[in-house]
Amino acid sequence: MKVLFLRSNSVNPDSRVEKEVNCLLSEGYDVEIYCWDRERNYSVQKKKKRIGKTFITVFMVGIKSSYGAGFKKNLIPLLKFQLEIVKFLYKNKNYSFIHACDFDTAFASFFSIKNQKNVKFIYDIFDFYVDSFSVPYLMRSFIRIIDEYIINNADAVIICSEKRIEQIGKVKPKKIYIIHNSPDISILNDMENLSLNKNKMKICYVGILNDGRMLEELLKFAMLNKKFELHIGGFGKYEALFYEASQSFNNVYYYGKLEYNQTLQLEKSCDILTAIYDPKIRNHIFAAPNKFYEALMLGKPLIMVKGTGFSEVVQEFHIGEVINYNYYSLEKGLYKLFTRKKEFNMIKEVEINMYKSKYDWETMRIRLISLYNSLK
Numbered sequence: 229m230k231v232l233f234l235r236s237n238s239v240n241p242d243s244r245v246e247k248e249v250n251c252l253l254s255e256g257y258d259v260e261i262y263c264w265d266r267e268r269n270y271s272v273q274k275k276k277k278r279i280g281k282t283f284i285t286v287f288m289v290g291i292k293s294s295y296g297a298g299f300k301k302n303l304i305p306l307l308k309f310q311l312e313i314v315k316f317l318y319k320n321k322n323y324s325f326i327h328a329c330d331f332d333t334a335f336a337s338f339f340s341i342k343n344q345k346n347v348k349f350i351y352d353i354f355d356f357y358v359d360s361f362s363v364p365y366l367m368r369s370f371i372r373i374i375d376e377y378i379i380n381n382a383d384a385v386i387i388c389s390e391k392r393i394e395q396i397g398k399v400k401p402k403k404i405y406i407i408h409n410s411p412d413i414s415i416l417n418d419m420e421n422l423s424l425n426k427n428k429m430k431i432c433y434v435g436i437l438n439d440g441r442m443l444e445e446l447l448k449f450a451m452l453n454k455k456f457e458l459h460i461g462g463f464g465k466y467e468a469l470f471y472e473a474s475q476s477f478n479n480v481y482y483y484g485k486l487e488y489n490q491t492l493q494l495e496k497s498c499d500i501l502t503a504i505y506d507p508k509i510r511n512h513i514f515a516a517p518n519k520f521y522e523a524l525m526l527g528k529p530l531i532m533v534k535g536t537g538f539s540e541v542v543q544e545f546h547i548g549e550v551i552n553y554n555y556y557s558l559e560k561g562l563y564k565l566f567t568r569k570k571e572f573n574m575i576k577e578v579e580i581n582m583y584k585s586k587y588d589w590e591t592m593r594i595r596l597i598s599l600y601n602s603l604k
Contacts, residue, residue: 229604230258230261231325234333234427236309238265238288239277241488243518244354245329251593252279252600257325262316265290265572272316287316299361310336315339324598325350331357333377338378348603351382357397359511362460372397384599387556389516389538398457403481405599410521414590415489422497428479429566432498435462435493435519440506445555447473449562450480456562459498461486499572502531502566512536524583525546527576529568531561545582547575 229430239245239261249259261277263286277286289312292366293305313336313420317326326341327476328334334351341347358368376399379385384403387393393404403507424430431450437443444468451457451473460470461483474482483494495501504517505512523530530548532539542548549561568575 229324229600230322231257231260231327231600232262232320233327233329234313234337235258235261235263236306236332237263238267239263239286240484241491243411243488243491246279247595248285248327248352248407248490249414250282251596253279253282254282255597255600257600259334259363260285260287260323262287262289262313264288266293266305266386268292272312286592289316299363301332301396306332308597313337315342321347323347325603327352330354331371331378334378334382335374340381342381345387346545348383349381349601350386350603351378352386353379353392353396354388355511356392356514359395359509359514372599384598386599389514391514391516394512395514403526403599403602405595407592407595408521408587409516409518410583410587410589410592411492411518411525412593413525413583416496416525417492419489419496422493424459424497425457429455429500429562429569430457430459430498431500431502431524431562432459432495433502433519434483434486437462437466437470439465440509440512441501442504442553442555442558444469445558446502446504447480447482448555449559451477453559453562454479459483459494460490461494470535475522492522492526495522495528499504499528499569500531500562501526503532503537504533504538504551504553504558507535509534521587524579527579529565529572531558531565541582545578547573547579547582 233245235245252259265288269292270291272289274288275286276283291305291308293302317340325348326337328337329352338349358372379399379401385401386405388409450456457479459481463485470482473480473565501519501523503517505515517537520538530542532542532550533553534550539550543550549564550555551561
């Protein structure tokens, strides 16, 4: 059974895609990926990528665009990517499953294979499109109508938390599965801590370095508070800012783009994780941040913004601090955690128990396998 994953980034890294692909590989599925390199322009290239213990085929098309530049500025590259998906699927009709991640791959792929009765279409909604991007008002209703049509007609739909049921609205999918963004705990086997400064409270963030995550505020806090260290990894708009800061301040460390196991190793070696998102963006209300699940698995206290993601869980179980979306509240929350250092072992125990009982990847893996088996 041959599966094609479609993703609008270069999957380098993409923890959710890689976990799902690895899961299917372990069950004997033949999996390939078609993805978008936004760094430069080139025609489709065929490459090999290691997922788990297996090398798989990745088809990558280069269409230059910018992360975090907004819908309008990236509209032309996005339309070109849609065309490339259509062309690829027209030439390659040997897939049993199309696994489209988000609307920006689902739109072109769904209508390309709609009349192929031997192909099953799986719509994996990482982020609900009209709530995630600055889509012009006149286009929002149109995109939502198309999105809901795809949701209702896909062979199966995957969402990443129970909250997303409310977000996607009054739709009637044929099958719907909830697969949380849980990390696979087995990746921690034999993973040692990095040799970091034990005398400093170490804050860690690894991810997209764009607006809406209070990254500039985190940097300001580190520059003004020498009891803390800031460990940053990832790519995007603020790469140069963090690189330059790391050269000037001895408590700011910038690691660039990291593989997922390197991300977890860095987080495991630090003291506090952040999952900070702008609550004005509707999608953040329903977010299922990787950092929330990683914090649970690693047993690390977490900083979140009130009313976003799983902030109510952080608040209810006292496994971190919930803040408002401003610098003063961030500073207050971080210092509050500093004073709670003696509670960190208790927080760790609560979080790991929560991960194992509600969110462990083995449960999610079984759900994904069940989904695919139900469509054979």
